[in-house]
Amino acid sequence: MLLVKDSMTREVVALPPQSTAGEALALCRERRIRHLPVLADDRLVGIVSARDLRSATPALGDPSRAEALGRILVHEVMAREVATAHPDDPIEEAANAMRERKIGCLPVIEDDALVGIVTSSDVMEALVYLMGAHEPGNRLEVVMPDRPGTLAGVAGIFGELGINIVSVVAGPRRSLPGSSQPGRIAVFRADTIDLREAVDILERAGYAVLWPPGP
Amino acid sequence: MSGRAAVVHDLALEAYGFGGEHPFNPLRIRLTLELCEALGLLENYPFIVSEPATDENLTTVHSLTYVRQAQKAGRGGGDLLDLMQYGLGTGDNPIFPGMHDATARVVGAVLESCRRVMRGDASHAMCVSGGLHHALRSRASGFCVYNDAGVAIARLKEEYPSIRVAYLDTDAHHGDGVQWMFYDDPDVLTVSMHESGRYLFPGTGGVEERGRDGGVGYSVNVPLEPYTDDRSWISCFEAVVPEVLRAFEPDLILSQNGCDGHALDPLTHLSATTGLYEYIPRRVHDLAHELCEGRWVATGGGGYDIWRVVPRAWTALWATVSHQELPDKIPEAWLALRGAQSPAELPRLMRDDPADYHLAERAAEIASRNRRTTEQVLEKVLPLIR
Numbered sequence: 001m002l003l004v005k006d007s008m009t010r011e012v013v014a015l016p017p018q019s020t021a022g023e024a025l026a027l028c029r030e031r032r033i034r035h036l037p038v039l040a041d042d043r044l045v046g047i048v049s050a051r052d053l054r055s056a057t058p059a060l061g062d063p064s065r066a067e068a069l070g071r072i073l074v075h076e077v078m079a080r081e082v083a084t085a086h087p088d089d090p091i092e093e094a095a096n097a098m099r100e101r102k103i104g105c106l107p108v109i110e111d112d113a114l115v116g117i118v119t120s121s122d123v124m125e126a127l128v129y130l131m132g133a134h135e136p137g138n139r140l141e142v143v144m145p146d147r148p149g150t151l152a153g154v155a156g157i158f159g160e161l162g163i164n165i166v167s168v169v170a171g172p173r174r175s176l177p178g179s180s181q182p183g184r185i186a187v188f189r190a191d192t193i194d195l196r197e198a199v200d201i202l203e204r205a206g207y208a209v210l211w212p213p214g215p
Numbered sequence: 216m217s218g219r220a221a222v223v224h225d226l227a228l229e230a231y232g233f234g235g236e237h238p239f240n241p242l243r244i245r246l247t248l249e250l251c252e253a254l255g256l257l258e259n260y261p262f263i264v265s266e267p268a269t270d271e272n273l274t275t276v277h278s279l280t281y282v283r284q285a286q287k288a289g290r291g292g293g294d295l296l297d298l299m300q301y302g303l304g305t306g307d308n309p310i311f312p313g314m315h316d317a318t319a320r321v322v323g324a325v326l327e328s329c330r331r332v333m334r335g336d337a338s339h340a341m342c343v344s345g346g347l348h349h350a351l352r353s354r355a356s357g358f359c360v361y362n363d364a365g366v367a368i369a370r371l372k373e374e375y376p377s378i379r380v381a382y383l384d385t386d387a388h389h390g391d392g393v394q395w396m397f398y399d400d401p402d403v404l405t406v407s408m409h410e411s412g413r414y415l416f417p418g419t420g421g422v423e424e425r426g427r428d429g430g431v432g433y434s435v436n437v438p439l440e441p442y443t444d445d446r447s448w449i450s451c452f453e454a455v456v457p458e459v460l461r462a463f464e465p466d467l468i469l470s471q472n473g474c475d476g477h478a479l480d481p482l483t484h485l486s487a488t489t490g491l492y493e494y495i496p497r498r499v500h501d502l503a504h505e506l507c508e509g510r511w512v513a514t515g516g517g518g519y520d521i522w523r524v525v526p527r528a529w530t531a532l533w534a535t536v537s538h539q540e541l542p543d544k545i546p547e548a549w550l551a552l553r554g555a556q557s558p559a560e561l562p563r564l565m566r567d568d569p570a571d572y573h574l575a576e577r578a579a580e581i582a583s584r585n586r587r588t589t590e591q592v593l594e595k596v597l598p599l600i601r
Contacts, residue, residue, distance in 0.1 A: 136349065136356050136391060136417035162306030164299070192307050193349070193357040193388065193416040194238055194482055212414045212441075212484070 004094050005087035007126045008108050008116035014039045015074060017046070021053050022069030035105045037114055038078050044107055044114050046078030053077060084109045085118055095123045132167035137189035141211035142202060143174060146182040154186065157201050164191040177208045185210070220537035221337035223328045224248065224262045228344040230317040233309050238482065239358040243521035244343055246553060250526040251533050253549040254542050265327035267319040272326065273361055275369035276396050281353040282315070285360055289315035302355035318360040321345055325363035328512045329371055333467065338509040339500070341536045343529050346471045346516030348390040349417060357388065357416055364469055364514065365396040368403055371467070381406065381465035383456065385495050386473025386516040387483040389420030389436065399430040404463045404600070406456060410476065410485050411438035422591050425599070432599025435459055437592055440584050441484035442575040445491045447582040448476070452495065454589040460502055462600040466510065468503045472496065473516025474528035478572050482519045486575060488567035492528035496535035522557040527565055541565055
């Protein structure tokens with residue numbers, strides 16, 4: 001689930017470099033997409049976004065627009081330096097690459113062939129699955145002391161109570177409330193309608209429960 | 216006010232419960248009906264007994280493999296690791312003897328309530344054991360083994376092919392199970408008002424969940440802020456429910472009347488009082504008369520302060536269903552019968568005094584957030600309902 005190949009779209013809408021800006025924009029509109037890989041002889045030579053196309057052509061209502069849409073070619077507008085991903089890359093790596101470069105998608109290349117495309121929407125979907133946000137559960141945020149065994153301690157409490165953990169993400173550092181002791185935040189999604197006992201035991205065991213918040 | 220009311224109940228329905236210290240305790244059903252009786256509200260209303268739902272009924276919305284697992288579990292069989300794949304034998308849904316039979320009876324009772332109303336034998340019906348809205352197709356969830364409303368609606372759709380059912384869920388928890396069962400169905404409108412899933416199980420029920428495919432617009436969710444009080448709750452109800460029901464034009468309203476949004480409820484963070492649980496049934500009653508010749512079936516649902524809240528809230532429900540006045544005082548006889556067992560002192564009046572429930576400091580902010588939520592809901596779903 002959490003590799004690029006699990007989240008990417010396999011049927012990629014691409015076009016050749018000699019296509020016109022008008023054709024490319026029409027394709028974006030019809031398929032409701034924002035990015036088009038550009039292929040020459042089945043090899044990726046660039047990528048063009050609806051935004052690039054729009055900024056390269058006169059605005060709607062401009063009398064010269066129709067002429068420009070037919071004259072400007074995709075290879076004149078496209079980006080040639082394309083960041084790509086491999087199907088076996090972890091999804092978080094692809095997400096980080098998009099974040100670093102402030103881009104919205106990565107064509108996925110395997111053995112020089114374009115096999116898919118992964119977009120920020122796919123990363124969102126992976127995040128929803130990762131956090132279990134589509135499954136029944138109760139969200140719980142806990143600060144754990146930053147040392148071995150504390151995550152197991154929380155999980156063990158759930159286990160004792162017969163509560164299944166739908167997802168757990170242990171994340172950024174943060175000190176324990178009211179102390180300088182280093183901690184880490186973990187976000188759990190626990191499959192229970194009744195968190196009372198778990199919260200009570202966690203608090204007595206020295207964990208700080210940040211969520212659900214108090215009044 | 217017209218037509219006859221029916222209360223569907225028998226002792227066998229009180230076998231649905233998880234035992235021990237589990238918060239879902241069938242004693243709340245007993246307490247409710249005892250209070251109704253002590254107030255004289257059951258005098259002309261003998262309990263109507265129903266048949267358990269058959270496997271054929273259950274499999275309208277549940278998978279046969281799941282039903283078989285629940286049957287096995289109820290007979291003390293099955294492998295715990297297998298059963299847990301189906302949500303059975305967890306902390307929330309522990310296995311209890313006869314769990315299949317007990318739940319099938321609850322489903323059967325709600326189905327019978329719906330059939331009576333559809334046949335015209337009763338104009339309104341109530342079954343307080345119903346309301347197991349979290350049960351999923353192949354999984355027990357949140358104290359719910361089978362989904363009574365899901366089965367009843369699916370069955371009615373077979374018996375009355377053109378029927379349009381409005382399911383209205385005002386439990387503090389999102390009515391996820393029923394929503395997912397009819398997520399792509401434009402003939403079943405599900406409306407759920409609940410504490411936001413950010414803070415409460417099952418975590419779903421955001422405004423954006425509004426149906427799939429042909430059913431887009433027919434799942435309506437109003438997630439409320441924690442500590443929402445009667446006033447804001449009621450204004451959200453009024454902003455959304457009458458309009459979406461009128462746009463939909465149902466043939467039957469099936470309401471889930473969980474009362475766990477009460478300020479005293481131990482499992483949730485809402486701040487309602489009995490005022491809300493008197494208000495909602497009255498409005499649903501009026502909407503049923505306005506839109507579908509009064510056809511209304513009311514079920515119970517969540518409610519975990521079983522002494523101070525549930526009996527009063529569901530007695531108020533029954534008073535509306537049966538067109539009777541809700542008295543002011545709790546009868547001494549009931550207090551004498553049950554007072555000593557209650558861990559907390561029992562109220563003496565049927566209605567909470569709002570002065571006993573001080574408003575949250577952020578009441579105005581909570582109300583304004585809720586108001587924004589209702590505006591979003593109306594903008595996103597109302598144009599799609601037809």
